[in-house]
Amino acid sequence: MTFLYFAYGSNMLPARLKARCASARVIGPATAKGFRLDFSKRSTDGSGKATLIVHEGAAPGVLFEIAKSDLAPLDRAEGAGKGYDRVDGFRVVNAVTREPITATTYLASAPEADLKPFDWYLALVIAGAHHHALGDQHLAELRLIEWLNDDDFRRKSRIEALQALTAHGFDDHYVLLEDPLLGEN
Numbered sequence: 001m002t003f004l005y006f007a008y009g010s011n012m013l014p015a016r017l018k019a020r021c022a023s024a025r026v027i028g029p030a031t032a033k034g035f036r037l038d039f040s041k042r043s044t045d046g047s048g049k050a051t052l053i054v055h056e057g058a059a060p061g062v063l064f065e066i067a068k069s070d071l072a073p074l075d076r077a078e079g080a081g082k083g084y085d086r087v088d089g090f091r092v093v094n095a096v097t098r099e100p101i102t103a104t105t106y107l108a109s110a111p112e113a114d115l116k117p118f119d120w121y122l123a124l125v126i127a128g129a130h131h132h133a134l135g136d137q138h139l140a141e142l143r144l145i146e147w148l149n150d151d152d153f154r155r156k157s158r159i160e161a162l163q164a165l166t167a168h169g170f171d172d173h174y175v176l177l178e179d180p181l182l183g184e185n
Contacts, residue, residue, distance in 0.1 A: 012128025
């Protein structure tokens with residue numbers, strides 16, 4: 001038994017998601033119509049994490065197929081019931097086939113304005129968008145997001161994020177935040 005999962009933030013990067021859900025398998029790009037990406041979910045570390053908010057247009061992301069046995073670990077990693085609500089009937093459109101699909105995703109329970117993501121977190125989102133070729137415009141918009149430099153080098157989530165980035169060939173995450181020529185990596 002499996003379920004479809006729509007990732008739009010850091011979990012778009014396969015190494016990040018596979019560390020949380022070993023069964024995760026990429027289906028491909030998708031969009032959530034009527035939403036846009038925002039970093040207004042307050043993390044326990046005080047930084048902003050990705051969420052989708054109602055807005056004109058469509059938010060790009062990636063569909064994954066995941067074993068049902070990995071749902072509880074994904075809930076824990078995403079903080080379901082602790083800042084994120086799991087939405088099992090979330091409608092997206094497959095970017096290749098244009099088919100409407102129902103998937104599971106996570107949305108902030110109480111979005112807050114004026115939050116900023118940490119450098120490494122935003123780098124994960126950019127790396128995932130680049131990996132799945134979600135478009136130059138989306139990458140450019142992500143690079144315009146103001147971010148905070150996380151100087152806690154022992155933070156577990158920072159270490160795990162940098163390991164996922166390294167697994168995808170990004171040894172310097174700051175390059176992702178600044179370099180418009182990601183394709184040369």
